[in-house]
Amino acid sequence: MxxxxxxxxxIERDMKQEDLAQLVGVTRQTIGLIEAGKYNPSLKxxxxxxxxxxxxxxxxxxxxxx
Amino acid sequence: MxxxxxxxxxIERDMKQEDLAQLVGVTRQTIGLIEAGKYNPSLKxxxxxxxxxxxxxxxxxxxxxx
DNA sequence: CCAATATGCAATATATATTTTACATTATGC
DNA sequence: GCATAATGTAAAATATATATTGCATATTGG
Numbered sequence: 001m002x003x004x005x006x007x008x009x010x011i012e013r014d015m016k017q018e019d020l021a022q023l024v025g026v027t028r029q030t031i032g033l034i035e036a037g038k039y040n041p042s043l044k045x046x047x048x049x050x051x052x053x054x055x056x057x058x059x060x061x062x063x064x065x066x
Numbered sequence: 067m068x069x070x071x072x073x074x075x076x077i078e079r080d081m082k083q084e085d086l087a088q089l090v091g092v093t094r095q096t097i098g099l100i101e102a103g104k105y106n107p108s109l110k111x112x113x114x115x116x117x118x119x120x121x122x123x124x125x126x127x128x129x130x131x132x
Numbered sequence: 133c134c135a136a137t138a139t140g141c142a143a144t145a146t147a148t149a150t151t152t153t154a155c156a157t158t159a160t161g162c
Numbered sequence: 163g164c165a166t167a168a169t170g171t172a173a174a175a176t177a178t179a180t181a182t183t184g185c186a187t188a189t190t191g192g
Contacts, residue, residue: 016168030150032169039149042106042179043127051132057123061109066117082138093181098139105179108149138189146181157170162163 002037006060009053010035024048068103072126075119076101090114 010020017035018028024045033039034049041049046061053060076086083101084094092111099105100115107115112127119126 018168027151028169029152029171032171033150036170040108040110042108042149043112044106045149046109046112047127047129048132050128057128061113062116062123063113066114084138094139095141095182096180098141099180102140108179111179133192135192136190138187140187141185143184144182147179149176149178151176152174154173155171157168159168160166162165 003035003060006049006053007035009055009060013053015053020049020052023052069101069126072115072119073101075121075126079119081119086115086118089118 010017015023017031021028021031024031025048026045030039030041030045031049034041034045046057050056050060076083081089083097087094087097090097090111091114096105096107096111100107100111112123116122116126
């Protein structure tokens, strides 16, 4: 499922996918695919993205429904 | 780094590593290695573990320090 | 103490996240 | 409209999470 929260948080910070990618040390494609919901990212990467965007795991990646 | 919060949450629920493993659909070894801090689990697995233990991502996996 | 259970640990195999490269499509400013 | 930047997408290669098996060690209950 698409991660719209992550995309919104990124745009709030006026970042391109590539900006975020460089900040967290991955490729632009990886960021795009995570936003598109086509990747199941690693915990470390999730945490790095959160720090880069000033959010927490729950704010960007939590899902209530089991 | 060892994930002591996850281990505590598991023991609070009186679960063995194997119980949790079955609940979230992985191997006992995978749970053990995550608790030992030797794996960088996927987001989906983290969320499944959280649901099984009645916690959220921030409670079990968040790290303040960049 | 003993027996059973739970956990640690290591090697190999497999699945999948991530990279790399390249091109197509979409948005944005002028 | 045009030019440029931003994003989507796809195939092949690589890195790494996870599975499997087996055995060692620790822990717990009797």
